[in-house]
Amino acid sequence: xxxxxxxxxxxxxxxxxxxxxxxxxxxxxxxxxxxxxxxxxxxxxxxxxxxxxxxxxxxxxxxxxxxxxxxxxxxxxxxxxxxxxxxxxxxxxx
Amino acid sequence: xxxxxxxxxxxxxxxxxxxxxxxxxxxxxxxxxxxxxxxxxxxxxxxxxxxxxxxxxxxxxxxxxxxxxxxxxxxxxxxxxxxxxxxxxxxxxxxxxxxxxxxxxxxxxxxxx
Amino acid sequence: xxxxxxxxxxxxxxxxxxxxxxxxxxxxxxxxxxxxxxxxxxxxxxxxxxxxxxxxxxxxxxxxxxxxxxxxxxxxxxxxxxxxxxxxxxxxxxxxxxxxxxxxxxxxxxxxxxxxxxxxxxxxxxxxxxxxxxxxxxxxxxxxxxxxxxxxxxxxxxxxxx
Numbered sequence: 236x237x238x239x240x241x242x243x244x245x246x247x248x249x250x251x252x253x254x255x256x257x258x259x260x261x262x263x264x265x266x267x268x269x270x271x272x273x274x275x276x277x278x279x280x281x282x283x284x285x286x287x288x289x290x291x292x293x294x295x296x297x298x299x300x301x302x303x304x305x306x307x308x309x310x311x312x313x314x315x316x317x318x319x320x321x322x323x324x325x326x327x328x329x
Numbered sequence: 330x331x332x333x334x335x336x337x338x339x340x341x342x343x344x345x346x347x348x349x350x351x352x353x354x355x356x357x358x359x360x361x362x363x364x365x366x367x368x369x370x371x372x373x374x375x376x377x378x379x380x381x382x383x384x385x386x387x388x389x390x391x392x393x394x395x396x397x398x399x400x401x402x403x404x405x406x407x408x409x410x411x412x413x414x415x416x417x418x419x420x421x422x423x424x425x426x427x428x429x430x431x432x433x434x435x436x437x438x439x440x441x442x
Numbered sequence: 443x444x445x446x447x448x449x450x451x452x453x454x455x456x457x458x459x460x461x462x463x464x465x466x467x468x469x470x471x472x473x474x475x476x477x478x479x480x481x482x483x484x485x486x487x488x489x490x491x492x493x494x495x496x497x498x499x500x501x502x503x504x505x506x507x508x509x510x511x512x513x514x515x516x517x518x519x520x521x522x523x524x525x526x527x528x529x530x531x532x533x534x535x536x537x538x539x540x541x542x543x544x545x546x547x548x549x550x551x552x553x554x555x556x557x558x559x560x561x562x563x564x565x566x567x568x569x570x571x572x573x574x575x576x577x578x579x580x581x582x583x584x585x586x587x588x589x590x591x592x593x594x595x596x597x598x599x600x601x602x603x604x
Contacts, residue, residue, distance in 0.1 A: 238340035245344025249351035249385075256351075256358035256377065263361045263370075271367055271426040278418055279361060279374040282411070283354055286377070286385050289404065290347055293389050296334075296396050301403050308407065312414040319421035323428055353521065357560075360524035368563070369534050372520055372579045375560040380517040402462045416557035416564075423565045423577070439536050439565055439575060 246294045253287040274318045281311025339395055343388045350384030353377060366437055367426055371419060378415040383408060451496075452486065453479040498602055505598045512594070513559050520560040520579060535581040536565070539574045539588050541596060548599040555595055562587070 257280055264276030285307045292300030335343070353376050360373025386404045393401040430438035447453055457479035464471040496502060522528045543549060553564045556576065563577040578587055 238335050238337045241337070241340045241344055242335065245340075246347055249344075249347040252348075252351035252355045256355045259355075259358040259362055260374075269367065269426075269429075271422060271429070272370065274422060275367075275370060275374065276361065278422075279358055279377065282374060282377055282382075282415075283358060285407075286350070286354055286382060289385055289389050289407070290351070293343070293347065293392050296392070298393055298397070298401065298403065301407070305407055305410065308410055308414070312418060315418040316421055319418065319425045322425040323421070353517065356521045356524055360520070363524055363526075366534070368536075368577045369579055371563055371577070372560050373524060375558065376517055376520055376524075379513055379558055379560065399466045406459065406462060412558060413554070416554045419557045420553060420564055423563055427565055427575075439577070440538070441568075441575075 243294070246290055250287055250290045250294070253283050253290060256283040257287065270322055274315060274322070277318070278311060278315045281307060281314070285311065335392070335395055339391065343392045346384050346388030346391070350381045350386075350388065353381035353384065357381065368423070368437070368439070371423055371426075375415065375419065378411050382411050447480075447483070449483045449486065452483045456482055496602055501598050502602050505595070505602070508594060508598075509555050509559070516559045516561040523579060531582070532580050533582050534579055535577070535584070537576050537578055537581060537584045537587060539576060539591055541567075541572050541574050541592075543596055543600050544572070545600070545603045548596075548603045552591075552595055552599055556591070562591075 260276045260279035260283060262276075264273050264280060267273055285304045288300050288304040288307060292298065292304070357373045357376030357378075360376065361370055364370045364373060386408045389404045390401055393404070427439045457475045460475035460478050461467050461471065464475075467475075523532065541549075541552075543552070549567065553567075556562045556564045561579045564574065565577050566575040567573075568575075576587075576591075578584065581587070
């Protein structure tokens with residue numbers, strides 16, 4: 236087995252596992268039962284999506300996906316913080 | 330896909346790191362489904378945010394360093410970012426959940442500290 | 443020194459981050475990194491961040507390795523719990539810990555440590571009573587956890603930020 240075959244299959248499998256993790260997180264987000272469960276699911280969805288982008292960058296062997304991953308992480312963080320704050324007080328900006 | 334060109338030993342190390350990291354992330358997401366109460370479930374995604382992310386980022390740094398021919402540490406910044414932000418989100422979420430459970434007087438509500 | 447570099451840690455961190463982002467370093471990016479490390483903390487002064495003083499850098503490094511080791515171990519523990527590999531009964535619950543630490547840097551670092559280790563979750567800290575409410579995914583040995591938080595994390599943090 237050549238090195239590129241190993242890389243292609245291994246990283247493809249890792250990406251598939253991360254996508255499955257995203258699906259599980261999405262299931263928790265859709266099912267609830269309570270708002271905090273949905274936010275937790277959304278946060279996990281963002282996190283695993285970010286890791287999937289990193290693995291995709293590894294598959295193509297380019298560093299171009301670094302910014303995409305970092306930006307997705309930042310958006311996920313802001314969204315989760317805003318939602319959690321909304322849950323606590325009923326308003327985001329005060 | 331035009332994949333990167335690496336020596337065989339490096340390819341195996343990268344694949345093992347990536348699969349290990351993806352495995353921990355998947356276990357964390359599985360915990361989101363399997364665990365029974367919300368306060369138990371909050372622990373699960375931390376798995377993906379700590380060891381899962383660390384292993385995947387280590388693999389990515391090794392791969393990109395070999396491909397580009399010099400040491401690439403950029404991905405460590407993602408790791409630093411996750412380490413700093415995950416506690417903040419989990420903390421806020423836990424506090425919000427505790428607040429809601431207490432005002433609604435749910436049986437599973439946390440006691441006062 | 444203090445007027446030029448009000449926050450040496452922030453300056454060093456920013457410079458290092460800029461260099462990492464622009465690897466491999468060229469003379470131009472090094473100059474730019476030094477400039478950023480010099481200017482941004484001066485701008486930050488408008489926010490009046492409290493100055494942080496690290497007393498014992500050696501102890502801080504040892505604490506870092508302790509935390510990394512604990513993180514690895516609790517990752518494996520929680521993974522075993524989720525996958526159902528653990529035998530025996532597991533109870534989950536809250537535990538309240540009296541803290542002696544009052545420094546806000548120490549407390550925020552402790553919250554990062556406890557939340558970043560799977561299995562422990564910082565829920566609430568009451569600054570009047572100094573008690574911390576924590577959730578444990580496996581609280582069969584809650585007295586051991588209280589000791590662990592106080593001995594392994596709180597005491598070194600108090601010495602570092604004394």
